[in-house]
Amino acid sequence: MKTSxxxxxxxxxxxxxxxxxxxxxxxxxxxxxxxxxxxxxxxAFVAAVITANQFIDVNTALIRxxxxxxISSVLAVxxxxxxxxxxxxxxxxxxxxxxxxxPWQFLSALxxxxxxxxxxxxxxxxxxxxxxxxxxxxxxxxAKQLKNSKKWGGFLIIIGALLPVPFAISCMTAGIIKxxxxxxxxxxxxxxxxxxxxxxxxxxxx
Numbered sequence: 049m050k051t052s053x054x055x056x057x058x059x060x061x062x063x064x065x066x067x068x069x070x071x072x073x074x075x076x077x078x079x080x081x082x083x084x085x086x087x088x089x090x091x092a093f094v095a096a097v098i099t100a101n102q103f104i105d106v107n108t109a110l111i112r113x114x115x116x117x118x119i120s121s122v123l124a125v126x127x128x129x130x131x132x133x134x135x136x137x138x139x140x141x142x143x144x145x146x147x148x149x150x151p152w153q154f155l156s157a158l159x160x161x162x163x164x165x166x167x168x169x170x171x172x173x174x175x176x177x178x179x180x181x182x183x184x185x186x187x188x189x190x191a192k193q194l195k196n197s198k199k200w201g202g203f204l205i206i207i208g209a210l211l212p213v214p215f216a217i218s219c220m221t222a223g224i225i226k227x228x229x230x231x232x233x234x235x236x237x238x239x240x241x242x243x244x245x246x247x248x249x250x251x252x253x254x
Contacts, residue, residue, distance in 0.1 A: 127164070159239070162240075167232065173221060
């Protein structure tokens with residue numbers, strides 16, 4: 049009886065200590081900033097889909113795209129976009145793959161290219177830190193932010209991999225803060241899951 053009373057108390061104490069630790073280390077602030085940064089992209093994505101459905105025949109446009117551009121060119125543009133800032137929403141390419149003769153094959157190719165593009169973005173981020181001006185700015189102006197980012201960088205990669213925010217920017221940031229590459233490889237693999245989940249959703253809508 050005494051043991052059963054002690055156990056809930058110890059669990060509450062552990063939760064309280066974790067809460068104090070996360071508060072002290074800035075974890076909650078880091079997560080809030082990440083969510084706040086992602087929110088405009090989520091809203092923009094939803095608004096873009098609604099607008100496109102109102103003014104554009106998406107099915108016809110995608111079919112026309114597959115007729116005009118060779119597949120290798122579409123995949124090359126996607127890989128470049130997923131490596132450099134991720135400015136073109138991957139949903140466009142996912143929808144394109146749904147209009148090909150072998151949609152799941154091309155969706156798999158997109159998932160792999162997106163993942164590899166993120167890994168390459170990591171090394172581009174590390175390359176940027178070799179520029180003296182960038183290095184000085186990070187050391188002098190961004191010291192506190194970099195400290196928290198290094199500690200919670202895994203969440204940064206997860207957010208970039210799963211949410212409709214540029215995955216390349218998350219990976220590039222991880223490279224700039226010198227977050228361990230093995231962590232990017234591990235957490236970044238969620239990008240493949242995200243591409244397939246969006247594929248299932250988009251294939252059923254279009």
